[in-house]
Amino acid sequence: MTYSIRNLIIVFLSLIPFVSFSQRIKQSINTSWQFHRGAEKDDNKKGYWEQVNIPHTWNVEDVMDDEPGYYRGIGWYQKELYIPEGWKDKNIYLYFEGASQVAEVFVNGKRAGVHRGSYLAFSFNITSLLNEGKNTIRVKVDNSHDPDIPPLGGDFSVYGGIYRDVYLIAADKNHFDMDNYASSGVFISTPSVSEESASVQIRGKVSVSKKVKITTTIYDKEGKEVAVSETDPDKDGSFTVQVKHIKKPNLWSPENPYLYKVVNVLRDAKNEIVYDEVVNPLGFRWYHFDAEKGFYLNGKPYKIMGASRHQDFKGMGSALSDALHINDVQWLKDMGGNFLRVSHYPQDPAVMEACDRLGILTAVETPGNNQITESEGYTHNMLDMQREMIRQNYNHPSVIIWSYMNEVLIQPLYKDKTPEREKYWKNLHELALKMENLCQDEDKERYTMIAFHGDFDLYKKVGLIDIPKIAGWNLYQGWYGGKFGDFETFVLKHHKEFPLKPLIISELGADSDYRLHSFSPVIFDKTQEYANLYHESYLKIIKKYAFIAGAIVWNLAEFGNESRQEAVPHINNKGLLTTDRKPKDSYFIYKAALAQQPFVKIGGSDWLYRAQQADPGSNTEATQPVTVYSNQKEVKLWNNGQLIGIQNVKDGKAVFACSFKNGLNTLKAVTDRGDEDLIAIDFHVIANQLKNTENTFTTLNVSLGDQRMFEDEVTKESWVPEQEYKPGSWGYVGGKVYREDEKSEKYGSRRNILGTTYDAMYETQCVGLKSFKADVPDGLYEITLHFAELLTPTEQEKLVYNLESNTRSENKLGYTRKFDVSLNGFIFLENLSDDNHLAPITAYSTKTTILVNRGQGITVGFIPHEGEAILNGIQLRKIF
Ligand code: GCB
Ligand code: CA
Incomplete structure (x- = not known):
């Protein structure tokens, strides 16, 4: 083993006791915090403090329950801090990776500083406030809505708390700049890169009282020194190092995310004592966007394909460990994605490090979402955040775009043609220009982007499309309205009217509840299959046009927005992954299109408990299409050892008509290369003749007014769509599907049904039915009926939500409904109405047993007294 002279000196120094060898100490202080939600002062009261660890948010329970709204207010954190004797001469900082959204820090009762904004790091020099030994730090955190702090709104929850890591940093009095927006104090750029050679520029600042020198060493991935350079800082402490002619740099790319290290060491000019050291990543790559031909990386055309991501996970809000952040980047990588839109706000440093390491290009953005406030305070905070974001993330080779603003014209804030509106547009335009200029001042190299929603003419009129270097369009044709085909029309329009402006589809996506399925999906039904159609049709157009530089799926994973209703209340279901990261089929659509490594996956791998009506004329067999996703040429599919078919893969998939029987159906797919996938589906075939003896009756779960299948993977219950009664079988008699209004394409009521997690099932219903019949064989049965009143005048809704006031009965619905329910002729429920069980948008279910004999089957009768009867499930x- 050989040691360089410097290494020898370091080893030597560390062997001598009492030599001040003062590397920077950085330690996380995440454990044993005390927390109190609320602003009140009585902190001696028993039970005032709750023990918590960081990352922490106070909104976890808030967003798990059925009630709308979440706490936006003040929370206090407190912790004891021990400062060792040896730190007497050090400069001590508290460093927060993020706290939401205003954090005021106190040390031993004295104020250290305040930081505004949920999503960026900040640090305070607390040296002068500390005592040796025991100290108390307190942090007042406030996530109240503040018109001067972005985001003002948006489709996500602004969870409150100290939700990212907190560090204590002790540095020598002589150190690299620690007061530059919580950045590393050192800024690395690559003024020139080619396959042959590259140059590196390192800028920074030191804060020193001694005469010092700075050594900059670039190491390759294996730890070999590539370049060393020594410099003295200027009088004001600033320094610039130019490293030229790095021969044949190993280029960074998604396929080869090769990282160099830049290590800056601050030494005493006389005696070699090391005062400080900072390490930063370095990647050599060059890139550009061409409005006609798309994106180029290291000289080659390169389609940007990826997803956006919120910092959000089931049951955790925003308080995620680094491991969970990193896993998401890995999910994207495994899908074959090469791009992460870090939106709608900067995220944990672990995300950015993972992008560098795994080769994921990024756009990072500040949360100027939905609208702006026309105030000095807001402008100041927007600019400040952009500066913080750029300085904190400057050295990540993964970053190629700085973004600011998302869908800023989506709120219809002022009336048409009023001077207020003209003024708002002018102010917005001005702010965008300021943001753009700030990006240019801070970083000449990177591109900039604003993400617009689909109102082309409006953004054009306000002049926003002209400002950033790249136009991002968030496009949902065929989801929120319109047809899939409108997507192509839209991108062609952009290209025609802005032929010089590079274009990225900054969002595309469709909601799907992973529990909902249909083989004849329709818009708004929230089935996975509809979302699949959406993604497949968009992918075709994205591939077709080179001028579409990239496309970014909204969203990698489902995420929380407290104010959302629909199939899964409080959740935006557009994720390719669920909130707890189970992949939907849409994930595999992209994987088949993008992944380089051979891949095969049977669709519906998260739908393992299925039920379906038997094929016509059969009692024991049901046929379903089975989709196999692959990037190989050919697939074979077997069910329980029987060959179902052989097919060529087209557009990433092959579809087989597969016959299922009761019990376990083990599907196996094998590609021409020999890669395989297996899934075991527990299938329940519902006989056409319920009294048949080959497939005797066990259970039946029906969602009325519904054409979807619904699976509860926890109870393993599978719900089937309604059907009209036929003798020998089962179904409704009379009645029609509930619709909000006659013309509406909406599926069901799309409301948060209180008191259930089966919202989708309750959101649809059969209205005005006479009976529900099932010609089951004799026996004792349990029968469960599910109802929810879906007619809800707005007044009424507010009152239901307002649990404090008990004035529901004073506010009559604008209609009446009153009916009885009979079971085989006996009245079972009497006068069902909103006076008793049918509270609006609230789940009501009741069950009973019924003895069926003499072959009479089951008839549930509905006898209306006022209005029409309803049944939801x-x-x-x-039983036996
Ligand atoms: C958008 C927004 C995003 C929403 C998304 C949606 O355009 O930028 O914040 O979550 O649409 O799902 O509606
Ligand atoms: Ca972290």
């Missing part, structure tokens, strides 16, 4: 289970 029914379950039958044979």
Whole structure:
């Protein structure tokens, strides 16, 4: 083993006791915090403090429950801090990776500083406030809505708390700049890069009282020195190092995310004592966007394909460990993605490090979402955040775009043609220009982007499309309205009217509840299959045009927005992954299109408990299409050892008509290369003749007014769509599907149904039915009926949500409904109405047993007294 002279000196120094060898100490202080939600002062009261660890948010329970709204207010954190004797001469900082959204820090009762904004790091020099030994730090955190702090709104929850790591940093009095927006104090750029050679520029600042020198060493991935350079800082402490002619740099790219290290060491000019050291990543790559031909990386055309991501996970809000952040980047990588839109705000440093390491290009953005406030305070905070973001993330080779603003014209704030609106547009335009100029001043190299929503003419009129270097369009044609085909029309329009402006589809996506399925999906039904159609049709157009530089799926994973309703209340279901990271089929659509490594996956791998009506004429067999996703040429599919078919893969998939029987159906797909995938589906075939003897009756779960299948993977219950009664079988008699209004394409009521997690099932219903019949064989049955009143005048809704006031009965609905329910002729429920069980948008279910004999089957009768009877769901289970 050989040691360089410097290494020898370091080893030597560390062996001598009492030599001041003062590397920077950085230690996380995440454990044993005390927390109190609320602003009140009585902190001696028993039970005032709750023990918590960081990352922490106070909104976890808030967003798990069925009630709308979440706490936006003050929370206090407190912790004891021990400062060792040896730190007497050090400069001590508290460093927060992020706290949401205003954090005021106190040390031993004295104010250290305040930081505004949820999503960026900040640090305070607390040296002068500390005592040796025991100290108390307190942090007042406030996530109240503040018109001067972005985001003002948006489709996500602004969870409150200290939700990212906190560090204590002790540095020598002589150190690299620690007061530059919580950045590393050193800024690395690559003024020139080619396959043959590259140059590196390192800028920074030191804060020193001694005469010092700075050594900059660039190491390759293996730790070999590539370049060393020594410099003295200027009088004001600033320094610039130019490293030229790095021969044949190993280029960074998604396929080869090769990272160099830049190590800056601050030494005493006389005696070699090391005062400080900072390490930063370095990647050599060059890139550009061409409005006609798309994106180029290291000289080659390169389609940007990826997803956006919120810092959000089931049951955790925003308080995620680094491991969970990193896993998401890995999910994207495994899908074959090469791009992460870090939106709608800067995220944990672990995300950015993972992008560098795994080769994921990024756009990072500040949360200027939905609208702006026309105030000095807001402008100041927007600019400040952009500066913080750029300085904190400057050295990540993964970053190629600085973004600011998302869908800023989506709120219809002022009336048409008023001077207020003209003024708002002018102010918005001005602010965008300021943001753009700031990006240019801070970083000449990177591109900039604003993400617009689909109102082309409006953004054009306000002049926003002209400002950033890249136009991002968030496009949902065929989801929120319109047809899939409108997407192509839209991008062609952009290209025609802005032929010089590079274009990225900054969002595309469709909601799907992973529990909902349909083989004849329709818009708004929230089935996975509809979302699949959406993604497949968009992918075709994205591939077709080179001028579409990239496309970014909204969203990698489902995420929380407290104010959302629909199939899964409080959740935006557009994720390719669920909130707890189970992949939907849409994930595999992209994987088949993008992944380089051979891949095969049977669709519906998260749908393992299925039920379906038997094929016509059969009692024991049901046929379903099975989609196999692959990037290989050919797939074979087997079910329980029987060959179902052989097919060529087209557009990333092959679809087989597969016959299922009761019990386990083990599907196996094998590609021409020999890669395989297996899934075991527990299938329940519902006989056409319920009294048949080959497939005897066990259970039936029906969602009325519904054409979707619904699976509860926890109870393993599978719900089937309604059907009209036929003798020998089951179904409704009379009635029609609930619709909000006659013309509406909406599926069901799309409301948060209180008191259930089966919102989708309750959101649809059969209205005005006479009966529900099932010609089941004799036996004792359990029968469960599910109802929810879906007609809800707005007044009424507010009152239901307002649990404090008990004035519901004073506010009558604008209609009446009153009906009885009979079971085989006996009245079982009497006068069902909103006076008793049918509270609006609230789940009501009741069950009973019924003895069926003499071959009479089951008839549930509906006898209206006022208005029409309704039924949302029914379950039958044979006891014996
Ligand atoms: C958008 C927004 C995003 C929403 C998304 C949606 O355009 O930028 O914040 O979550 O649409 O799902 O509606
Ligand atoms: Ca972290």
